[in-house]
Amino acid sequence: MVFKKNTSTGVTSEIRIRRCYSCGAILQDTNPNDEGYVTSERIKNFTDDDVLCERCYKLRHFTSPKSNNFNSDFATILLSAKEENALGVYVLNAFSLYGSIIESIPPYLPNNLLVIINKRDVLPQEISNEYLKKLVMNIFNKQQVVPKEILISSANDSENIKEILGYINNLRKGKNVYFFGAVQVGKSSLVNEILRNYTNETSKLITTSLYPNTSLSVISIPLDKNTYLYDTPGIENAKSIISHVESTISKFIQPRKEVKVESYSAREGQSFLLSNFARIDYVTGGKAEFSFYKSNDISIYRTKINKAEKLLESFNSKSDEFHSSQLQKSDDYLCTTFNLTPGVKYIIRIYSLCFFIVEGDINKVDIYVPKNVGVTLETYNG
Numbered sequence: 001m002v003f004k005k006n007t008s009t010g011v012t013s014e015i016r017i018r019r020c021y022s023c024g025a026i027l028q029d030t031n032p033n034d035e036g037y038v039t040s041e042r043i044k045n046f047t048d049d050d051v052l053c054e055r056c057y058k059l060r061h062f063t064s065p066k067s068n069n070f071n072s073d074f075a076t077i078l079l080s081a082k083e084e085n086a087l088g089v090y091v092l093n094a095f096s097l098y099g100s101i102i103e104s105i106p107p108y109l110p111n112n113l114l115v116i117i118n119k120r121d122v123l124p125q126e127i128s129n130e131y132l133k134k135l136v137m138n139i140f141n142k143q144q145v146v147p148k149e150i151l152i153s154s155a156n157d158s159e160n161i162k163e164i165l166g167y168i169n170n171l172r173k174g175k176n177v178y179f180f181g182a183v184q185v186g187k188s189s190l191v192n193e194i195l196r197n198y199t200n201e202t203s204k205l206i207t208t209s210l211y212p213n214t215s216l217s218v219i220s221i222p223l224d225k226n227t228y229l230y231d232t233p234g235i236e237n238a239k240s241i242i243s244h245v246e247s248t249i250s251k252f253i254q255p256r257k258e259v260k261v262e263s264y265s266a267r268e269g270q271s272f273l274l275s276n277f278a279r280i281d282y283v284t285g286g287k288a289e290f291s292f293y294k295s296n297d298i299s300i301y302r303t304k305i306n307k308a309e310k311l312l313e314s315f316n317s318k319s320d321e322f323h324s325s326q327l328q329k330s331d332d333y334l335c336t337t338f339n340l341t342p343g344v345k346y347i348i349r350i351y352s353l354c355f356f357i358v359e360g361d362i363n364k365v366d367i368y369v370p371k372n373v374g375v376t377l378e379t380y381n382g
């Protein structure tokens with residue numbers, strides 16, 4: 001058994017249980033057909049990094065992080081949504097828009113599409129809603145994706161939720177509604193909040209079951225006598241850093257509260273480390289300013305370029321430093337060089353880890369990120 005009874009505490013015995021990090025089910029290794037099942041083999045090898053029941057484990061590992069393939073089970077769900085003329089609700093993460101847009105999804109998207117940019121509350125107010133919408137529209141234009149509406153939300157803002165519910169009711173035209181999107185963007189939180197504001201007049205129950213012809217477990221919420229809202233499991237994006245670090249670490253990489261910008265005056269020859277998740281070398285240029293937006297739980301270390309590699313590798317021997325033990329040596333990273341025009345303001349994004357604005361008399365930066373994680377450079381006019 002995974003859970004242990006501790007009988008030494010007297011009358012009120014304490015029960016220590018372990019829950020699946022993703023779905024919250026109590027873990028057990030006795031009945032494969034019950035919630036929370038894990039094989040005894042996986043229990044033996046459990047690290048705190050991957051405490052997931054068998055079902056969630058399979059969902060999380062359905063694509064090889066190296067291929068960025070779009071899973072055929074999701075294709076089945078989305079294509080049936082398209083066929084039914086259902087409303088698709090594509091949820092994105094405001095903090096990591098590029099880490100939450102799935103590159104290979106466009107051919108499968110329902111025509112009736114609502115986009116929600118969630119987790120607005122973690123971004124400072126100085127980044128405007130218009131800027132976020134413009135960014136998303138630019139990417140969607142290239143992908144030929146045409147949503148009916150783009151909304152901005154925070155799952156904990158009840159006014160916001162009412163507005164979303166209004167759009168859903170108008171757009172769905174009596175059809176089913178499918179929530180989908182990358183891992184951890186807040187789909188279920190939004191659905192839960194919507195439920196609180198929704199009066200369901202049927203006697204049908206909320207159920208979780210495998211979606212027909214797929215191995216994906218989908219939550220069905222009755223909207224009325226004939227239609228449902230479906231909450232689907234998160235799609236892994238191979239370019240997002242959260243696909244490359246332990247789940248316990250990814251919880252802290254993703255900001256939970258408003259991020260505080262950290263600004264540094266920098267000179268050539270300096271290097272910034274975001275724990276051991278990324279390294280930014282300022283290779284050539286004059287006086288420059290770097291402003292980082294990242295989870296408040298991640299510290300920035302400034303050093304000289306010739307000392308950066310040693311510092312990066314030293315994280316693994318320091319148990320008290322917050323880092324990923326899946327990133328051990330310089331071979332685990334890939335370097336991208338950006339040549340910049342001095343005087344132009346740029347924004348560099350490391351998918352789901354951070355974005356930072358660089359400005360000043362700067363010529364060249366080298367960015368080291370875990371292999372396969374996305375890095376982009378754009379001029380900044382936010």
Ligand SMILES: Nc1nc2c(ncn2[C@@H]2O[C@H](COP(=O)(O)OP(=O)(O)OP(=O)(O)O)[C@@H](O)[C@H]2O)c(=O)[nH]1
Nearest residue numbers: 119154155156183184185186187188189233234256
């Ligand atoms: N600050 C903030 N946190 C949010 C918001 N929405 C969700 N979260 C948090 O983000 C985490 C993931 O939320 P979920 O609702 O489980 O996300 P999901 O997309 O359903 O995740 P998967 O089903 O695992 O893909 C949780 O810790 C939520 O509390 C939001 O608008 N703002």
Ligand SMILES: [Mg+2]
Nearest residue numbers: 187188233234
């Ligand atoms: Mg969910």
